[in-house]
Amino acid sequence: MVLLHVKGKAEDQQFLYETTVAIGVGDLVRELVEIHNLRLRLQRLKMDGDDLAAHGPCKPPDKQGLDEDIQAEADGVTLPPRGPTYRKDPTGKRDGCAPVESAATTLRKALDDAATAASKRQVEMKKALTKRELMEHLDLVRGAVMIAYPMGLPEWDPVRMDLEEDEKPSDTPVGADILDAQTAQLWWAGKQMIPENKLSDHVGRNEKTKIVAKLQKKGGGAPQREAPxxxxxxxxxxxxxxxxxxxxxxxxxxxxxxxxxxxxxxxxDDYTNSAWANGNALKNHFSGVGNVSITGLGGRRGFN
Structure with a gap:
């Protein structure tokens, strides 16, 4: 199996992937893009899921950042009693209705395992990624969320959106790193791999080959050369x-x-008068004018 060390735009966007030399470059790019986007999806889930386990679901967008206690006091309204798992969100983004501790622990463990599977650490451990493995971690996170919130999450909660949507809009900060399988490009040895070719047309027929390739968006030009x-x-x-x-x-x-x-x-700059600093030393040697000098100009200087 050919081992590809795939790198993206950022330092942490890299993973290992095994394939054969007989695969088409176009098919290979589609498989790599799927894994790349799945890794980003799991990393987003890790960030949003930790907040969910700590402070509960998100408030509606028009109420985020508002303090319910202050608002209720200003309106003269008494808030209903809160449950034993209530943990106020200092940012005011979430409603504070955290899950019970056992469900929160299960959710955190699923998130940690998913983040580890999608991290750069897999490259250091020399472990190749597969789409099936990442999808299994995604399903485990989905199951943990259902255990913590059997009634489901609101439609504006980022965890629900990460679980239901494969991609984010490209004009958002979250979607800036997401790649399109139809336009993504794979570069190796300073050259773009042609989608119509086989992988063997670029790296040869040796199945034990290991290469470092760059996966990026179309129009980015040749990737910058890496430091040795x-x-x-x-x-x-x-x-x-x-x-x-x-x-x-x-x-x-x-x-x-x-x-x-x-x-x-x-x-x-006395060294400039030395013979070894004279750029015309070889020419003067063969022309025989190397010993010609002029006096009265602040010292003896060679005449070229």
Missing amino acids: ISPEEHKAMMAYYHKRQARSISHWSPYDREEMKALESNDD
């Missing part, structure tokens, strides 16, 4: 060589230290 080392490796190398230089300087003699200070403070 990661930022963490770069920091580690800088720290290592800084310590190494500090250790070597500690063993210098007083003369070497004075010499280094003199070199650091020397900003003159």
Whole structure:
């Protein structure tokens, strides 16, 4: 099986996928887009689901941000008694009707498992993703939500929308990273893979091939070339060589230290008169005019 390390626009948008060299590039792109969008969907569920387990469903859009206690006091109305699981949302976005603790624990566990399956950590564990696995986690979250709220969630609650809708509008911040299977592009080695070709036309017939490919929207151009080392490796190398230089300087003699200070403070351009700094040295050598000089111009200077 060919192992693809698929990367997206952001650093955390990457996963592993196994396929064969006989698959068409167009079919491969559709499969990768499905997994990419499913990962985003599970990540959204994790963020919205944690708030649901803590503070209950969302209020209607026209009441979000309003404090019910202050509003009831201003209107002279007495609010009905609240249940034992009431936990007020400090943001005023949710109604505070949290589920019972056992249902909330089940929901949090399903959300944590789904977020782990969709995280970048799977790449570090060298585990390839499948659509079936991600859909199973989505169903587990859906079941946990039904246990916590048997009567269902309001239609404006983001958890319900994440469970029912496969995609968000592209003009929203949430939908900005969602890809369209019909227009998405797959790039490898600085070139776009042609949808009409087989994968073997680009990577060869070896089933044990491993490649790093970029999945992105149409019109984005060639992906930016990746750095040869990661930022963490770069920091580690800088720290290592800084310590190494500090250790070597500690063993210098007083003369070497004075010499280094003199070199650091020397900003003159005397070196430009040296033979090794002359760009025409080779030409002068063969023309025989390398020793011609002019006096009276602040010193002897070579004539080119």
